[in-house]
Amino acid sequence: MTISFVGHGYVGLVTACVLADFGNKVWVIGHTKEKIERLKKGDPIIYEPGLKELLQKNIKANRIFFTLDYNKAVPQSDVIFIAVGTPPKDGGEADLSSVYSVAEKLGKHLKLGFTVVSCKSTVPVGINIKVEGILTKVKPQKANVAVASCPEFLREGSAIYDTLNPDRVVIGSDSKKAIDRLIELHHPISGKRVITNLASAELIKYTSNAMLATKISFANLISFYCEKTGADVETVLDAVGIDKRIGRIFMNPGVGYGGSCLPKDVKALTKMGEVLKINTQFLESVNAVNTQAQKNLLQKILKNIKNKNICVWGLTFKPDTDDIREAPSLFMLKELLKYDYTISVYDPVGSGNIKKIFGKKLIYHKDPYTAVKNSAGLIILTEWNEFKQVDLEKVKKLMKNPLIVDGRNIYEPKTMAHLGFKYFSVGRKPIA
Ligand SMILES: NC(=O)c1ccc[n+]([C@@H]2O[C@H](COP(=O)([O-])OP(=O)(O)OC[C@H]3O[C@@H](n4cnc5c(N)ncnc54)[C@H](O)[C@@H]3O)[C@@H](O)[C@H]2O)c1
Secondary structure, three states: OEEEEEOOOOOHHHHHHHHHHOOOEEEEEOOOHHHHHHHHOOOOOOOOOOHHHHHHHHHHOOOEEEEOOHHHHHHHOOEEEEOOOOOEOOOOOEOOHHHHHHHHHHHHOOOOOEEEEEEOOOOOOOHHHHHHHHHHHHOOOOOEEEEEEOOOOOOOOOHHHHHHOOOEEEEEEOOHHHHHHHHHHOOOOOOEEEEEOHHHHHHHHHHHHHHHHHHHHHHHHHHHHHHHHOOOHHHHHHHHHOOOOOOOOOOOOOOOOOOOOHHHHHHHHHHHHHHOOOOOHHHHHHHHHHHHHHHHHHHHHHHHOOOOEEEEEOOOOOOOOOOOOOOHHHHHHHHHHHOOOEEEEEOOOOHHHHHHHHHHHOEEOOOHHHHHOOOOOEEEOOOOHHHHOOOHHHHHHHOOOOEEEEOOOOOOHHHHHHHOOEEEOOOOOOEO
């Protein structure tokens, strides 16, 4: 098939490369000349493990092409995916301006045959019907188009694996012809098929992210109880998670969830509920606990690190990505700077993006050991494997004061006590 993608971010580019790798001809339509030129040369712009190699392989094989020109790509396409961002507006609702403007451009360039326009962007219930309305209004009279919702569930950091091996492929459409075409396109991809209508497909995505956020906030809520009672959150959640009805996966206490999806989708689902006159207190609490988890960690830092030279390891919202959107580090760094801390930072790939925001306010390092040298406290905000495997004896020797505030519970308190660290983690007894 010939496929087009509009948007070449974590979702668009990864899926485009995977579908090209299956032998499809794939067009990626962008809106920034400089970025399209970089992509043509095999630079993925974003960091995602394995993406650069997959991109370059498919450029060489003449299967993936980049353009700013809708007319080059759209008329040839059997399926078009919209994969543009839907960031939160100030009030929390999803900003759909890119989705609408892209729909209008797509509609004008549709070919005379049948085309499926499928939305991978996360959009509130009812938006794909609006997209269909825009396409129908502007398309050439003889062009035949059907809209589908194929929400994306990939995780940054393992996006290629997830695209090839999703738990499920959701295809929502009111058109049988569109569903059949999308089933055929997804043929090489594993995972359960969920074939449904537009509204259900749209809601599946929000429900999934709201549930994931709930698991994290619930774990954090229990960590608050643990800190007040002397219980150990990891032991509590391990025991609770043995129950097959509950499970332990993703119930991770810590500095809270971040990233480009969970915070925005919880807020957008809340806004959707308000419009539908549904009581959204539950979702508001999920969000509030997340904010509280960040504030709690800040308090541990303020209370226990009086000397102002500190180090932060981990800036991205999760490991194996360069994405810092709504990362807990953004909140923490802003707050710590207000308290006049001098902050050395290290992240395996995220420093560049942090530098765009904080500039010279932070001291950037290229390895974790130089970053921590002479610091009076080390704060861990992302659970990169590199930090789990670090030489802690060496870290202790380098630090002015061997004290760690761990926002991801990556070390065992007993080990830290044995090594002679002061160690403050989440929902576990401090080693002071
Ligand atoms: N990142 C994830 O892990 C993830 C997972 C599942 C779903 N999603 C959803 O997928 C969508 C895309 O997310 P992402 O992380 O890939 O975003 P992103 O910010 O990485 O990429 C968005 C892309 O859209 C392009 N774009 C924006 N406006 C445009 C316009 N008017 N015309 C053409 N291109 C335009 C940008 O240049 C960029 O390439 C969002 O709705 C998100 O919620 C993201």
